Amino acid sequence: MIRNHKSLSEEEILLLLKGDLSDLGLDVSDVEEETENARHQDPTTVDIQFLQGMDLDMVEILDPQDNDEDDVPLVSRLLAEPKLALSHSAQKIQCDTHWDLRWRMNDIEEVDTSCNAVFSDPPGDELTPLQYFRTMCSDDIIQNLVEQSNLYCIQKTGASLDTNVREIEKYIGINILAGVVKMPSYRMYWAEATRFSPIADSMPRNRFDKLRNYLHVNDNTKMKQREGPDYDKLFKVRRFVDKIKQGFSVIEPEEYHSVDELIIPFKGHSSLKQYVKSKPHKWGIKVFARAGSSGIVYDFEIYRGKGTVHNDTGLGISGDIVIRLLEGLPKYKNFKVFTDNWFTSYNLISALKNYGILTVGTVRPKDFKAAI
Template identity: 45%
Template sequence: MEPEPRNITWKGSMPHYDEVQTPLDLFRMFITEDILSNIVDQTNLNAMRKKNLALKLSLEELRRFLGVQMLMSILKLPAIRMYWENGIRYSPVADTMSRDRFISLRSFFHICDDTLMIPKGEVGHDKLFKIRRLYDAFSENLKKIDPEEIQSIDEQMIPFKGTIGFRQYLKDKPHSWGVKVFTRAGISGIVYDIEIYTGKGAVEISELGQGTDVVLRLVENLPRFMNFKLFFDNFYTGIDLIHKLRVEYGIESCGTIRSNRMRGAVLDTDANMKKKGRGSVDFRFERHSEVSVVKWYDNKPVHLASSYCAVTPIDKCQRWDGTTRKYVEVDRPRIVRDYNKSMGGVDLADMFLELYRTDIRSKKWYMRIVYYFFDMAVNNAWLIHHRQCKQINVQHMSLLYFKMDIARGLVLTGVSQSPRVGRPSLSVTKRNTTTSRDGMPLESVRFDQTSHFQDTTEKGRCRYEKCVRGGTSRIMCSKCKVRLCLNSDRNCFTNFHLK
């Protein structure tokens, strides 16, 4: 007998947006000025301690450094030095920062004061000390995002093959070797919480098991009794976990489950189900925990458990039949449909990360995690941008151009003048990195109230959207590179730079 229907309607709501924020503003939701200021202080301190070198890194220069790394993740070359070499020189990078300065900043990049680290083997030693301040701050910023109804928990891998005590191997991941991260993400791909795995013994395991403990820690900040729908695979799923989530957290959940965790539920044998054919199904409902366990036979038997759904309604799905060599329709219970539809949030986040991953090689394990944080900030910012555009009904930017806008905003926002460093190119025409695709300056540059000086140029059309006469002008903003009216009748120059 199936469970009696319950009201599982989501009680939450998505935020209302009145405008679409700029890419740089969305990025700053996750990588705040406090985070960057700490990196500046610790990097300068690290250079002085190691080499007795006054690095003189400023907040403005750190932003340019991060912008350069983002540009490198978009246009990838085999070696870092090639971005500055004549013949293949990439001017948006080479004109922003000299090669030696970039390598120097990358060498001394630091987040925490090493003198405060408790030595290995002593009580209180933290394996993640080198990134702890960034890790904690970034995690807290992730938790501030308004959560969506359908979410999933799965593992991600930060690729790294070097020597590290908590390196993991997961054969089914795109990057098999690296640092394992337990991740909670929405069906849209937005990441809401993460937990870096540092090996056995790092966290005390309760009697419910490691998988259950991870899930409970990752949902701790979710609003209670709002009927969120949570999905996970058989590493985490257990009858006790599903029951606890529903009773103590008000979260409905669903997941594949291992046959030895079903509390002795007797279901039809594999042989009998194979005789019945693909699409055959059997289930049991445990009244005490109010959890349904379903066994569905496809190419092989699959076990699933849920607190809110079971078999009905049954629909059809297409499966490949190797005998007839064509697609056939197979009966599919609701629990399988919901799981297949909703489980892919973390995988989607992984796919977005892989498109423009910062893949600068380093022997320092913690730098790979730092790159992961910054890439995740970009992807989350883009997905929130997508959410805002959909609500306001405007066209969203692609991830490529969104990340380019952030990179150029970091390079130029608050800069007193456009940086021009390094040797000039012998064969490559310099590109204007201050403007977007339509020739208008980035909003983060246009409204930063820094060094917008008047310059003279050839006569051309005024680019201010609200110019009354749509006249022509010889006055150009030296930073935005657009012509603007400035005369006794109208002051488009000033109005253009005000929100």
């Protein structure tokens, strides 16, 4: 015999469907009896009042011709059944339930997170800082700087700069050291009151000025017109950037990687200069980079607006950048990649999973709702 239950308000029914209403004082035997009676009824004629006072996770409506034994909650069957004639209250429940989605505690499907990549043993002898630098900045880079700087000086003044490999190496070393021991003006390293011997003794100030004025990477006469399809904003430093990338690719990748953007501080005149309010250095050149958990940068891409990356993967510019920066990783090795909310999307994570790369990324609440 079915016991008469207390009539619930529309608000209580909504809370019941959302799982926020508990301790209704149900008698389990009554629920079983009502469930058994419901199975003998035509599911298309079930009235919404039958739901009052019952635990929906314990009730299901079965089609006699349906051999599927999966446990489908009643509320899911109600929302999916097109023939079910719902009352006005039930229609409101259906609408509210559709938009008011909530996370539920559930067992997470186990994912294989083992790393199948085979890493080499550490080098027997620890490299010196100079040897590490030589790995990134090869002799080809230095030689190109010597040739192009001499050529540019001839084009501008009619006379060669007469620089050589040894002098260019000193010039680069001075700039690196100046980044460690900082002064407001580079001329202060040679000034009498602020003289810094490691820099001042390695090269005269006037010679440093001249190298600074004529240092060049590429031949300006080969630059394409700005309106042309082959125009490259990075033409003047393209050969240097490509060589540096080649040096980075020699480093054996580790298991954990992160893709993010960074700013190279710069306040000079350049079409590449960006202003990013949230960054510590607000003015500069934006760079997308892939780095390991050790802090080593393995690959990077300088942002230059449209055409930053040429591979159209259908994942948007953020997804294209991630795919581009991960090109150097061997596929199907279960590397782990971390991204922030600007890069993260469901389609990107699915695409990387197909490559054998596992991804962890943050998302904004509004983006998650849009994805649903």
